[in-house]
Amino acid sequence: MKKRILLLTSAEPGYGPLSTTEKRFPLGLGFLIAVLRKAGHEVFFVDNYLARSDEIATGYLQKNNIDYVGVYSNTLCFRDTVRIITEALDQRAHHGWRGQVMVGGPHASLFPHSFPEGTDFVVAGEGERTIVAIVNGTVPAGVVQGEKTEELDRLPMPAYDCFQDDRYWVRVPPCPDYPIYTMNTSRGCPFGCRFCSVKGVWGRTYRAFSAQRIVNDIAALQEQYGIKGVYFREDHFTFDKERVREFATLLTERRMDIKWFCESRISDIDAGMLRLMKQSGCQWIYFGCESGSPRVLKHMRKGITVEQIHNVMSLCRQEGIATYTSWVAGVPTETQAELQMTVDLIADIKPTQACVNVFIGLPGSEMYEELIASDEFYGLDEIGIAYSTKYNDLVKRFYGANADRFYFTPEPQLVSTEARS
Ligand code: B12
Ligand code: SF4
Known part of the structure; x- marks a missing residue:
């Protein structure tokens, strides 16, 4: 049966150690849109990374009869992923929406258990085969290991038609x-x-x-x-x-x-x-x-x-x-x-x-663990990225005029590795 699926990216945080100015196509979602369309479903797309929107909180799911919300999640934008999922779950709990919520992307692959309770599907790894199976109702809810497409040539081209927005680089x-x-x-x-x-x-x-x-x-x-x-x-x-x-x-x-x-x-x-x-x-x-x-x-x-x-x-x-x-x-x-x-x-x-x-120590990498266990560990930020005691001096030395937005000061409550999950 034809389903209506809304796929979204998550908005960038207003701070952080990595630049977020480069707005290129989210091709992973492009592949997912293409396979879902091929399977006969209708897909809606909102790129919050390009510009943050409040679609879900303002009735988009009900207006468009959305059956599934699917969010692309990476570590830097994790806070906004949580916002989107929480808003969708709130629409279901209090505003008569009856659909399901799924999430995938790098953060879901590395930390599948970090999402709000009530998220129906967390897909770790590759998404094309699994998202179609979820939407077709053949996958039980929970954390799902995405099934690989061994021969990539079998995949359709990403849906480049969804990326015809002047703001993309x-x-x-x-x-x-x-x-x-x-x-x-x-x-x-x-x-x-x-x-x-x-x-x-x-x-x-x-x-x-x-x-x-x-x-x-x-x-x-x-x-x-x-x-x-x-x-x-x-x-x-x-x-x-x-x-x-x-x-x-x-x-x-x-x-x-x-x-x-x-x-x-x-x-x-x-x-x-x-x-x-x-x-x-x-x-x-x-x-x-x-x-x-x-x-x-x-x-x-x-x-x-x-x-x-x-x-x-x-x-x-x-x-x-x-x-x-x-x-x-x-x-x-x-x-x-x-x-x-x-x-x-x-x-x-x-x-x-x-x-x-x-x-910077990226969660999921070996050097992240090494830094946290070492004397050089300075602190974690609220998304769990680890900083060394050398970080601020080096930012000053190498980032020149842009240094200001990259400095890091640890908050006392965030120096635990458990803070992130
Ligand atoms: C191209 C690219 C970019 C582009 C496009 C980003 C994008 N959204 O696709 C731009 C320049 C914008 C970018 C920016 C950043 N990137 Co980048 N980027 C990449 C790169 C090299 C390729 C991405 C890609 O096209 N992958 C191929 C597609 C097929 O995979 P995918 O996007 O992950 O999607 C698949 C699955 O994840 C899954 N999936 C994804 N979403 C969903 C949703 C649902 C519901 C489901 C079921 C499944 C699912 O299915 C998809 C198809 O199989 C990756 C490295 C990599 N190997 O992936 C880094 C990578 C994703 N980037 C990374 C980072 C850190 C960033 C930035 C945070 C910082 C920066 N300046 O580099 C920003 C964040 C921006 C953002 N919102 O994405 C990290 C993320 C690590 C993490 N823990 O989150 C990666 C993994 C690189 C790394 N060295 O670690 N990036
Ligand atoms: S493991 Fe090394 S070679 Fe492979 S993607 Fe990461 S940095 Fe590049």
Whole structure:
């Protein structure tokens, strides 16, 4: 039977250690909308991350006869996720709404038991198969482990028609051409960097859309929306090098005339692959380099060396591909001298851009636990992110004019790890 489903994102908090200005498409919900439509259901969509709304409290569910409310949840926006769920449960308890509430996304995968009592379904992990099963009434309420789609090519394209709002970011500086749409073509990361929570969200098995499928999707987006480029905003676009070579070759053979941008890993790169990438329109690559200190890189279990960073930067320079690099300052145990090695390495390799992020402990990562157990632990904020005693000084040093909004002062009642669940 046809059901009516409202999917929402959660609004950003007014403070926090991570920037929330970049408003790109929530592609996970885009996939869910596409599979629900394919299964014959009607889907409504509200992007609170783009602009906070009070739809639920003001009768939206009753007006639109909504059967299911589904919320995308990440840790930073957790407070607003709780607000949305609480409002929906209140509509059911007091205002005659008769539907059910489900939640998914990274925070649900990492902390499935943290949601308000009464939430009917908490989906950890992948959502496409499970959301259809929930809506079709074949899943018992509670915490559900999302069933994986092994062959990603079987999924429909995300519902890009829901993202036709001018406030979304469809530019990728410094490229003058737009619109540039984001795509997400792989899931899971086989690496185990200790500061990262992605393995907890997606697991360590890598699955990806085929090169042919990506090219077909780009062609469809060119035709429907006149896109000029694609930004592969995903953890590890280049992990399967054969897939990247095939993708680049197909783009070139089909003369797609598309500019593209991706996120990669220093350990993936070789000259032949870079050349094909450049020929097919790749403009820049984003690399998580993290540190100039061999010991810190090892401590983070990043699986790359300073020598590899040097090599990849010069290969990219030779091939004419710009390099956007990200670095972390202040991981637990890092000394002043080791941080200086990072600063010196950046000066030495001269990437196109270097962004130094001050370390924060992300719940669900190994270094979060390490920080909390160490002498360097300063406190937790109200969403459970952990800060070190070095944090504020490093924010002052590296964030310049923006530093003010990132400072952290612990509240006495929040220094317990239990505060968050
Ligand atoms: C692209 C991206 C962005 C984009 C788009 C975000 C978005 N909402 O999709 C932008 C630039 C906006 C962004 C911003 C931020 N991001 Co971001 N982002 C990513 C990235 C690289 C890919 C997201 C994606 O497309 N995944 C693929 C799709 C298919 O997965 P999905 O969105 O999770 O959805 C699936 C399931 O989660 C589930 N699901 C999701 N929602 C629901 C709802 C229901 C009801 C159900 C049943 C299922 C379900 O089903 C979906 C389909 O399988 C991920 C890393 C990753 N591997 O996921 C980080 C990631 C999600 N981001 C992260 C963070 C920290 C942020 C920021 C908080 C801070 C920042 N500046 O980076 C902001 C928060 C913004 C926000 N509201 O999302 C963290 C979240 C960690 C956490 N514990 O919450 C991740 C996991 C990266 C990391 N290193 O840890 N991000
Ligand atoms: S930082 Fe990147 S490579 Fe390391 S575990 Fe996270 S997603 Fe994988």
